[in-house]
Amino acid sequence: MKTTGNTIFISGGSAGIGLAIAQKFSALGNKVIINGRNTERLEKALTKLSNAVAIQGDLSIEADRIRIAEDLKANHPDVNMIINNAGAAFGYLLSETTNAHKKAEIEMNTNYIAVIHFTELMLPHLLTKDVAVIANVSSLAVFGSHKFLPTYGATKAALHCYTVALRMTYEDTKNLQVYEIYPPLVNTAFSAEIGGENGIPPEEVADEFLIALENNQFEVPVGETKKYAAAVAEAISKIS
Numbered sequence: 001m002k003t004t005g006n007t008i009f010i011s012g013g014s015a016g017i018g019l020a021i022a023q024k025f026s027a028l029g030n031k032v033i034i035n036g037r038n039t040e041r042l043e044k045a046l047t048k049l050s051n052a053v054a055i056q057g058d059l060s061i062e063a064d065r066i067r068i069a070e071d072l073k074a075n076h077p078d079v080n081m082i083i084n085n086a087g088a089a090f091g092y093l094l095s096e097t098t099n100a101h102k103k104a105e106i107e108m109n110t111n112y113i114a115v116i117h118f119t120e121l122m123l124p125h126l127l128t129k130d131v132a133v134i135a136n137v138s139s140l141a142v143f144g145s146h147k148f149l150p151t152y153g154a155t156k157a158a159l160h161c162y163t164v165a166l167r168m169t170y171e172d173t174k175n176l177q178v179y180e181i182y183p184p185l186v187n188t189a190f191s192a193e194i195g196g197e198n199g200i201p202p203e204e205v206a207d208e209f210l211i212a213l214e215n216n217q218f219e220v221p222v223g224e225t226k227k228y229a230a231a232v233a234e235a236i237s238k239i240s
C-alpha cells in the first residue's frame with residue numbers, strides 16, 4: 001500500500017496512538033482527518049499536523065457515527081483509509097465493583113459494535129477506491145486476561161475475530177486491505193491507571209504500522225505483542 005497521497009480518517013486522532021499515527025502520515029504527505037469527542041483537544045492536535053481537518057463526534061453513539069460517515073463521504077470523498085482507533089477501557093477489580101456488566105457494555109459498544117457499524121457505513125464508499133484500507137486497533141489484550149482490565153480483553157478479542165472475518169470476506173477483492181494493529185502497553189493517558197508510563201511511546205506503534213503498510217503486512221503486532229502473535233501462529237500451523 002502506498003504511504004503517501006492518501007486521505008486518512010483516524011478515530012481518536014486527537015491524542016495518544018491516534019495522534020502519533022496522524023503526525024506520521026501527515027508528515028508523509030497524506031491528508032488526515034482526525035476525530036475525537038473534545039473539540040479543544042482536536043484543535044490543539046490540529047496545530048501539530050499539516051493538511052489536516054477534524055470531525056468532532058462520539059463514535060460510541062450511533063447517530064454520531066452516521067453523521068461522521070455522511071460528513072466524510074460528502075466533504076472528503078477522497079477518503080481511502082479508515083483507522084478505527086478510538087477505544088474504551090475501565091481499570092478495576094471484579095472484587096470491588098457491582099456494575100462490571102455496565103462497564104463491559106460500554107467497552108463492548110465502543111471497541112466492537114461501533115467499529116462494525118462504522119465499517120458498514122464506510123465500506124461501500126471504500127470499495128469504489130483503487131485501493132482502500134481499514135485498520136483496526138486491537139491490543140495485546142487479545143491474547144490474555146488482565147486482572148485490572150477484567151472486561152476489556154474480550155472486547156478486543158471480539159474485534160480481532162471480526163477483523164479477521166472482514167479480511168477473509170474481501171480477500172478476493174483486490175482493492176481492500178484489512179489491517180489489525182496490536183499495541184502492547186503504550187505510554188498514553190489511556191493506560192495511566194495500569195502503569196502506562198512503563199509502556200512504549202505511541203510513535204513506535206505509528207512506525208510499525210507504516211512499515212506494515214509498505215509491506216502489505218496485514219497483521220501488525222507491535223513490540224511485546226510479537227512474541228504472543230508468533231507463538232499463536234506456530235501453534236496453529238501445527239494443527240492445520
Ligand SMILES: NC(=O)c1ccc[n+]([C@@H]2O[C@H](COP(=O)([O-])OP(=O)(O)OC[C@H]3O[C@@H](n4cnc5c(N)ncnc54)[C@H](OP(=O)(O)O)[C@@H]3O)[C@@H](O)[C@H]2O)c1
Nearest residue numbers: 012014015016017036037038058059086087186188190191
Ligand atoms: N495505551 C495502551 O496501552 C493501549 C494498548 C493497547 C491498545 N490500545 C488501544 O489503542 C487505542 C487508542 O488508545 P490510546 O492509548 O491512544 O488512548 P488515548 O491516549 O486516551 O487517546 C484516545 C483518543 O480517542 C478519543 N476517543 C476516546 N473515546 C472516543 C469516542 N467514543 N469517540 C471518538 N473518539 C474517542 C480521545 O479523544 P476524546 O477523549 O476527546 O474523545 C483521544 O483522541 C484504543 O483503542 C486502545 O484500546 C491502547
